Amino acid sequence: xxxxxQSPRYKIIEKKQPVAFWCNPISxxxxxxxxxxxxxxxxxxxxxxxxxxxxxxxxxxxxxxxAERLKGVDSTLKIQPAELGDSAVYLCASSVAGVEQYFGxxxxxxxx
Amino acid sequence: xxxxxxxxxxxxxxxxxxxxTYCNSSTTLSNIQWYKQRPGGHPVFLIQxxxxxxxxxxxxxxxxxxxxxxxxxLHITATQTTDVGTYFCAGPKTGTAxxxxxxxxxxxQVTL
Numbered sequence: 001x002x003x004x005x006q007s008p009r010y011k012i013i014e015k016k017q018p019v020a021f022w023c024n025p026i027s028x029x030x031x032x033x034x035x036x037x038x039x040x041x042x043x044x045x046x047x048x049x050x051x052x053x054x055x056x057x058x059x060x061x062x063x064x065x066x067a068e069r070l071k072g073v074d075s076t077l078k079i080q081p082a083e084l085g086d087s088a089v090y091l092c093a094s095s096v097a098g099v100e101q102y103f104g105x106x107x108x109x110x111x112x
Numbered sequence: 113x114x115x116x117x118x119x120x121x122x123x124x125x126x127x128x129x130x131x132x133t134y135c136n137s138s139t140t141l142s143n144i145q146w147y148k149q150r151p152g153g154h155p156v157f158l159i160q161x162x163x164x165x166x167x168x169x170x171x172x173x174x175x176x177x178x179x180x181x182x183x184x185x186l187h188i189t190a191t192q193t194t195d196v197g198t199y200f201c202a203g204p205k206t207g208t209a210x211x212x213x214x215x216x217x218x219x220x221q222v223t224l
């Protein structure tokens with residue numbers, strides 16, 4: 001069984017530039033999560049989807065972050081414009097019925 | 113908001129010594145999950161505990177959920193170098209099944 005796929009794995013951009021991350025969850029997993037993990041800290045939930053519906057986006061900085069999950073499968077997380085403080089690892093995870101979460105390898109974003 | 117703290121933040125042991133990390137939540141949890149993250153890797157699900165006072169074992173790992181469902185512990189007997197990594201507890205508040213709040217993590221270093 002293929003795991004959660006994320007791309008790119010690494011991204012370096014200058015501040016004020018846009019950036020997008022892509023996630024393909026495990027087949028059949030209806031719940032998809034985007035987390036941000038800062039160095040030395042635990043993952044922090046940004047947004048959670050149940051199928052194509054965003055059911056929890058209270059932690060998403062909506063002035064610059066946006067996300068979509070078209071057709072309830074793949075998802076894209078976008079930041080525009082990026083700020084220095086956005087440097088972190090962005091993790092995507094998926095699950096069935098919200099129990100065990102399977103994480104992808106993450107995208108390490110560096111904003112210079 | 114819900115806070116989940118773990119102690120210690122970091123522990124360095126000699127191979128063969130035991131290790132314990134403690135997890136404390138500011139709110140009652142409907143369940144507790146434990147994840148392991150190897151250096152440079154992504155969180156990997158270890159186990160979920162649901163019942164008050166529940167104890168589960170996985171080989172050298174023993175997990176416990178407190179009677180009040182606000183704390184948990186992970187104990188590793190006779191550590192090995194393969195146990196190196198950061199251990200996170202994570203739990204949803206009662207009534208929020210899929211929204212995990214991750215703990216601050218305990219980084220374990222094992223040397224020969």
